[in-house]
Amino acid sequence: MDEVLLRTLTPTVIGILVRRGADFAAAEDAVQDALVEAVRVWPDAPPRDPKGWLITTAWRKFLDAARADTSRQQREVRVGGEPQHGQVEAVDDTLQLYFLCAHPSLTPASAVALTLRAVGGLTTRQIAQAYLVPEATMAQRISRAKRTVSNVRFNQPGDLATVLRVLYLVFNEGYSGDVDLAAEAIRLTRQLAAKINHVEVVGLLALMLLHHARRTARTGPDGSLVPLAEQDRDLWDTRLIAEGIDVLQSALARDHLGEFQAQAAIAALHADARTAEETDWVQIVEWYDELLRLTDTPVARLNRAVAVGEADGPRAGLAALAELDPTLPRYTAVAAYLHERDGNPVTAARLYAEAARSASNLPERDHLTRQAARLNVQLRG
Structure with missing residues (x-):
């Protein structure tokens, strides 16, 4: 049973039923019933034309449901009889x-x-x-x-x-x-x-590929969160990185910049650095400036403050952070990180603990709690 094939054919079959007269909900229900039938029948009797089989079966399911519902009688008459195998519409x-x-x-x-x-x-x-x-x-x-x-x-x-x-x-x-x-x-x-054919679709694909390439390195064996700077870059998927960069370059070559392309460019700069120390933070700040021109969001500004702190020093980062709303998610965690880099472990420890209490998920909370504990141990020593 080829589950990927079934999932690929699903939207096409739904669309065909809708164009034949079924409303979306009825078409989707009929296709799901046809998929259940396919799982039952195909292992023993695989069809020569899977798409045609699904269309015919889903259409029968729809007509059966329509006949059982008297309020749909007129629609059933309007949409006409049942097509035969092989009468597959070419429109996708x-x-x-x-x-x-x-x-x-x-x-x-x-x-x-x-x-x-x-x-x-x-x-x-x-x-x-x-x-x-x-x-x-x-x-x-x-x-x-x-x-x-x-x-x-x-x-x-x-x-x-x-x-x-x-x-x-x-x-x-x-x-x-x-x-x-x-x-x-x-x-x-x-x-x-x-x-x-749209450049931002390509930009989003590049962004996904570049982020997904780092997935294995994002958590430790115990499920703990591993920050980007501490990740084992040997675990990054170089094949996905190469594909993501190729896809991004093809998008940027069309000279119609969008927000997903800008985010992908930032991800590509991270992926291109062999070590955290080699990251080109100056260029990353420039790409964040481009992103803000496209979509001036608080999240983008928060991430830019981190990049500024790396490119121009923690005090510059704190100055950029001071322009933002302190209630933003991750604001306190970013402030803690920048204060630690600025040589203020007392404030950083307090902010890490505060950020942990408001963390949105368990791995993030545990990571921030460990950061606070690490600094408190150093202060006591």
């Missing part, structure tokens, strides 16, 4: 599905879940496991999302920036359960890049 509606699942009426969490279900072809159980929530909870979230977009015209132009943000949200969820969401986001972004 995957791109429209991306836009539909990232509809502005959906919350980010719902858009991510619907994208994974409809475009990624994941089951509700897999998505629930990835997000560490009960399957019933995820089923309700997906059902609400499908109802929300059920009346949206399938041929409406979508917002590519929203699609890219949803894919980046998927990527940043990382890994939990039996689905590697970072790898899934890369797969979906590759798919999108093959379907649409």
Whole structure:
């Protein structure tokens, strides 16, 4: 059973059913039923035309459901009879599905879940496991999302920036359960890049590849967080780094800079340094300045303050940090790091402990707690 093939075909089959007259929710349900049937039948009787088999089976599932629902009788008459095997539409509606699942009426969490279900072809159980929530909870979230977009015209132009943000949200969820969401986001972004000629899609793909290349080195054997400067760079995936840099260079050559390209350029400079000491922080600050011209966000400014502290010294970094809102996530942790580099371990220890209390996840909290404890031991000695 080729699960990757099934997941790749899922959005195309949903799109075909929608163009034949099914609403999005009914089409998605029918395709999921067809996928269950494929898992049952294909190991013993693999079809010669998997796509045609899925379309025919999903269409039958849709018609069966329509016949059972008297309110859909008129639609069933309108959409006509059942096509035969081999009558596979050439139009690929995957791109429209991306836009539909990232509809502005959906919350980010719902858009991510619907994208994974409809475009990624994941089951509700897999998505629930990835997000560490009960399957019933995820089923309700997906059902609400499908109802929300059920009346949206399938041929409406979508917002590519929203699609890219949803894919980046998927990527940043990382890994939990039996689905590697970072790898899934890369797969979906590759798919999108093959379907649409847009430089920022390529920029996002480069960013994902470069970040994913460092994944193995980000945690220790005990699951503890390993900061970038302390990572074993021999563990970085040089193949992914090379691909990410090639993809980035192809995007930058088109001379239409976007925020994902700028972020990828920063990631490439980190990846290019053989040691933390060789990092070109001056150029990284310049790329953060470019990023701020494109999207002036508090997170970008916070990260720029760190880069300034490395390029021009900790006091310059603290001056840049002082311009930001102290309630920003990670603000206190950055302040602690810069104060330590400025030779103020008392303030740094206090700030590390304060940052640990407000950390958003356990590995980050444990890391910050260890930093505070390390400085307190040095102060007592």
